[in-house]
Amino acid sequence: EVDQLGESVAAHGLEIFLLAAASPFKHLDLTQLEVGALDEHEGFRSDFKAIKRSMDVAKRLNVRGVNAHAFAWPGEYHGAGKATWPMRWLTQGGIIAKSDMEKLVAIFTRVLEEAERYDVDLVLSMLPWHYTNTSTNFRALAEQLKSSRLKALWGPADSVNCGEPEVATQGFNNLRPYLYGLHLKDLRVIDGLHLDFEYCPIGEGDVDYPTIMYNMRQHRCDAVLSVATHFRPEGGTPMDAMRINYGNLQKIIRDVENEAS
Secondary structure, X not given: OHHHHHHHHHHOOOOOOOEOOOOOOOOOEHHHOOHXXXXXXXXXXXXXXXXXXXXXXXXXXXOOEEEEOOOEOOXXXXXXXXXXXXXXXXXXXXXXXXXXXXXXXXXXXXXHHHHHHHOOEEEEEOOOOEOOOOHHHHHHHHHHHOOOOEEEEEOXXXXXXXXXXXXXXXXXXXXXXXXXXXXXXXXXXXXXXXXXXXXXXXXXXXXXXXXXXXXXXXXXXXXXXXXXXXXXOOOOXXXXXXXXXHHHHHHHHHHHHHHHO
């Protein structure tokens, strides 16, 4: 089945840039895990197995990266709701407790050992609900792990939504050594403290995409631009939203190229 998948993609002249077995570690509350008893937690055991299977498939298909998430802040998906959101907004992304950082380091050290064994990269998504929600938090974890296998799938809009300042400049600089790809969408923050925001077309929100594209060009970043939608044009479909975002991104890139030349 894996070989057939690879052959089908190649027959269309395409390449797989990232593999994900569902969304490993996305819905797991880090505070519910204990380093010495990880394999006793059914959710962790299942997701870790899925990551290793992704790595096995990626190696066979010659795909460079496998995706995972960096665990949920307390209450994000279960129980008390987004109880820590106000703290995270006011601190521009959240303060990771020492005990939680120790867990993250222990867990991802184990995952990165598997990545080394399979000769693939581990690519962490950066959603607002997870510990790697901002460039600062991702960088803090990366500097402790010290692995060339660790990469970032950066969502600049998600970082803006977390209250991170200077996303297009300092955020880019923080992540540049780790960039694997960008998850592109746009939004407007209405009331950050109360998580009130709205998605909109790329280039019409709070994300400074011209500066991001300019910086990527200047530094010759070899990162995939992965266009998402998240908004719905009035009377339109998700496909219409994708066409709008793709067209807007192309225009931003053309403008950057023209300015640079």
